[in-house]
Amino acid sequence: MKASSDAFVRRLLLAVACTTVLCLLVIAAFIFKEGLPFLLKVGPGNFLFSSDWRPDSGHYGILPMLVSSLYVTFGALLVGAPLGIAGAIFLSEFGPPALARVAKPAIELLAGIPSVVFGFIGVMVLAPIIRGAAGGPGLSILAASLVLGVMILPTIMSISIDALAAVPQSYREGALALGATKWQAVRMVVVKAAGSGLLAGTILGMGRAVGETMAVIMVAGNAVRMPRSVLDSGRTLTANIALEMGYATGMHRQALFATGIVLFVFIMILNGLASSALKRRAGKR
Amino acid sequence: MTPKVEVRDLRVFFGGEEALRGVSLDIAANRILGVIGPAGSAKTTFLRALDRMNELKAGCRTAGRVLVDGEDVYGPACDPVALRKRVGMVFAMPVPLPLSIYENVVYGPRLNGVRNKAELDGLVEECLRAAFLWDEVKDRLGGSGLKLSGGQQQRLCLARTLAMRPELILLDEPCSGLDPISTARIEEALSLLKERHTIVLVTNNTKQAARASDETAFFLMGELVEMGPTGRIFTNPSDKRTEDYVTGRFG
Numbered sequence: 258m259k260a261s262s263d264a265f266v267r268r269l270l271l272a273v274a275c276t277t278v279l280c281l282l283v284i285a286a287f288i289f290k291e292g293l294p295f296l297l298k299v300g301p302g303n304f305l306f307s308s309d310w311r312p313d314s315g316h317y318g319i320l321p322m323l324v325s326s327l328y329v330t331f332g333a334l335l336v337g338a339p340l341g342i343a344g345a346i347f348l349s350e351f352g353p354p355a356l357a358r359v360a361k362p363a364i365e366l367l368a369g370i371p372s373v374v375f376g377f378i379g380v381m382v383l384a385p386i387i388r389g390a391a392g393g394p395g396l397s398i399l400a401a402s403l404v405l406g407v408m409i410l411p412t413i414m415s416i417s418i419d420a421l422a423a424v425p426q427s428y429r430e431g432a433l434a435l436g437a438t439k440w441q442a443v444r445m446v447v448v449k450a451a452g453s454g455l456l457a458g459t460i461l462g463m464g465r466a467v468g469e470t471m472a473v474i475m476v477a478g479n480a481v482r483m484p485r486s487v488l489d490s491g492r493t494l495t496a497n498i499a500l501e502m503g504y505a506t507g508m509h510r511q512a513l514f515a516t517g518i519v520l521f522v523f524i525m526i527l528n529g530l531a532s533s534a535l536k537r538r539a540g541k542r
Numbered sequence: 543m544t545p546k547v548e549v550r551d552l553r554v555f556f557g558g559e560e561a562l563r564g565v566s567l568d569i570a571a572n573r574i575l576g577v578i579g580p581a582g583s584a585k586t587t588f589l590r591a592l593d594r595m596n597e598l599k600a601g602c603r604t605a606g607r608v609l610v611d612g613e614d615v616y617g618p619a620c621d622p623v624a625l626r627k628r629v630g631m632v633f634a635m636p637v638p639l640p641l642s643i644y645e646n647v648v649y650g651p652r653l654n655g656v657r658n659k660a661e662l663d664g665l666v667e668e669c670l671r672a673a674f675l676w677d678e679v680k681d682r683l684g685g686s687g688l689k690l691s692g693g694q695q696q697r698l699c700l701a702r703t704l705a706m707r708p709e710l711i712l713l714d715e716p717c718s719g720l721d722p723i724s725t726a727r728i729e730e731a732l733s734l735l736k737e738r739h740t741i742v743l744v745t746n747n748t749k750q751a752a753r754a755s756d757e758t759a760f761f762l763m764g765e766l767v768e769m770g771p772t773g774r775i776f777t778n779p780s781d782k783r784t785e786d787y788v789t790g791r792f793g
């Protein structure tokens with residue numbers, strides 16, 4: 258009885274796992290099937306490095322979108338990484354343990370807030386402030402960076418908290434016994450030991466920023482133009498796909514799939530970096 | 543001569559449990575005090591109370607007095623960070639910091655603001671020699687301290703403690719899990735170190751206390767049963783429980 262139900266569960270799990278992997282493979286294959294021929298016809302160089310995007314007259318250069326995506330992503334990191342890591346360090350090293358116990362689930366809950374809500378707050382609150390304080394249209398790369406920066410906080414914080422919690426207590430005690438202050442021990446030993454975990458959290462947060470679409474569409478302004486400053490309106494790769502998918506046909510449609518390939522490869526690289534950072538930490542112990 | 547450390551009615555509580563139950567003793571300067579006792583007799587707790595490491599554990603409370611050179615360690619004027627710069631501690635489990643061998647040794651001096659490269663280099667060699675580790679690692683000082691063997695890590699921890707030039711060195715079972723050769727090296731190191739330092743050596747190995755210490759304190763269930771010159775404790779103890787323990791008839 259026990260053994261046979263065990264075998265059944267194992268087979269069920271195997272089937273579920275296979276289905277999941279299969280789904281992902283089918284999606285990837287579909288994107289590549291639609292986008293790859295286009296990419297080869299236009300040439301990856303023209304596609305990636307031309308800044309002329311006029312699908313109706315056969316110009317498919319996604320450079321403005323690529324640049325906007327990079328701007329927004331790194332802007333989000335600039336906001337989210339220091340805040341997230343500092344917050345994680347405070348919670349797990351300096352705050353009362355009770356606070357950390359309450360805060361971690363609360364932070365993870367934050368990750369569940371629908372992105373349209375973040376976008377809404379960005380449009381209603383942030384954009385007018387930016388317009389008033391710095392000029393420009395308000396709906397801008399800066400606004401998108403700030404909104405995304407907050408949105409990736411939960412990812413960065415919760416992985417960072419885990420990474421800090423995994424640092425053996427003996428490292429802290431060792432440093433303190435040598436006459437380090439709490440802060441010195443954290444800065445010179447704990448953060449160092451947790452370094453690759455903090456890095457992995459940041460990279461995963463970055464992946465989230467690259468892929469986020471809804472909130473970005475709402476606050477970034479979406480102009481198809483090379484952004485000249487962070488106060489400019491910009492359109493990211495994901496926003497471009499979402500905005501034009503509805504009416505795109507033929508080559509135009511394929512161009513959007515090719516954009517999907519670019520995003521896909523980008524995310525793959527980021528995840529690869531993150532998991533190798535995490536593995537490095539596991540190997541070090 | 544006034545003792546280096548005076549302990550008066552020292553009590554440590556974990557939550558409601560009283561782990562250390564009112565210990566009073568004096569530790570003479572430039573001597574090795576061996577602390578022996580069965581597992582759970584609060585040897586570690588006693589040792590950690592001397593440099594205020596217990597308070598890093600949640601729910602721990604300390605009562606009584608510890609005077610180092612007459613200064614009350616638990617008094618309001620005592621800064622635990624400054625105290626731990628004067629009192630070095632080597633833990634039962636060897637844990638180098640996740641840094642290179644070199645950086646492990648100079649960690650304490652760097653905290654004290656020593657920047658001079660030549661001075662740090664000299665200190666590294668001196669302390670690694672004193673811990674009988676120099677010959678084994680002199681060609682790989684830049685390598686990770688975590689990649690050393692257990693016995694080497696233990697000696698590295700001793701070296702990094704020595705580098706702070708502490709007046710008082712607290713050692714918690716520094717030879718547990720070490721082979722006899724490494725053990726002999728550490729004991730040799732200690733016998734040289736007591737010329738300049740005062741040492742408290744907690745050990746589960748009564749023979750080690752008999753070999754290495756000048757005085758011996760026997761702990762049982764959080765209490766100090768008896769303390770005296772090592773020779774007398776091992777040959778002519780005044781308490782029956784001490785006699786049972788040192789002759790291996792305990793329990």
Ligand SMILES: Nc1ncnc2c1ncn2[C@@H]1O[C@H](COP(=O)(O)OP(=O)(O)OP(=O)(O)O)[C@@H](O)[C@H]1O
Nearest residue numbers: 556561579580581582583584585586587588599746
């Ligand atoms: N963090 C803690 N929380 C609660 N109780 C503790 C804690 N640390 C130690 N104790 C208790 O204090 C008592 C003494 O422990 P201690 O570690 O000092 O013993 P020890 O003599 O060093 O033993 P061993 O020889 O096994 O190292 C034990 O009963 C232990 O359960």
Ligand SMILES: [Mg+2]
Nearest residue numbers: 585586587634
């Ligand atoms: Mg112990």
